[in-house]
Amino acid sequence: MKMLKPLDIPIIILLIVLCFIPTGIFMWQQRSVNAASELYATIRVDRKVVKKVDLTANKKHYTFVLHPHRGQYNVIEVAGDQIRDKADNTPDQVAVHTSWISKLGQQSICLPHKLVIEIKSKDKQANSSTGTGMVQP
Template sequence: MTEAHVNADQKVAIISINGHVKRRVKLDAHSGHQQFTLYPAKGQYNVIEVDGTRIRDKEDNSPDQIAVHTGWISQIGQQSICLPHKLLIEIKPAQGSKGTSGDDGGLVHP
């Protein structure tokens, strides 16, 4: 099996605030569980939860709670958006997600 074939099913969650990537999280069965909080602006917060191959905005203090109600996302192409906080979580293929410097693009490996 070639490396390209092995990587074809790997996914990464890219979390952006106001168009700027803040974090990349590898999503796979070996990733385990993690939770972290992002602060998009003064007085705003989003609690992000990762559980293996899926991710969600578990809690935030936005007025509409759309990202929270979106729940878990796990498939390439899915997105969760918190518009008041300008926060976007999107799932993309891990292959080709390297940064321009040739590093792993800031992937978080639990």
């Protein structure tokens, strides 16, 4: 404490507060984008879109099975405005443990099956503001 000068403590507190400002701005932006846009999920296998699921108008609960490659399966569950990989036959079950996704930009990835579920917006500006509108190589 002898090495601190009188203005060091207020400067440290100010720097800590400034560190959290970007997080607050991002959370505010996400809330406004999610509330104002219509969301849908794209399901891609090997970078090709195999199915699109509308998450805003869809209020029913259903499941369907995808077979990305021979001997592989993914059970996809949709409930209103959220979607998840309910079950698959991968050894690590990462996509299953990801559980429900419903916010713009969220992804559930099943790497062994090369399957990606991503939440997108019908509003092109919302996709680009969250970084999800990037072109895949």
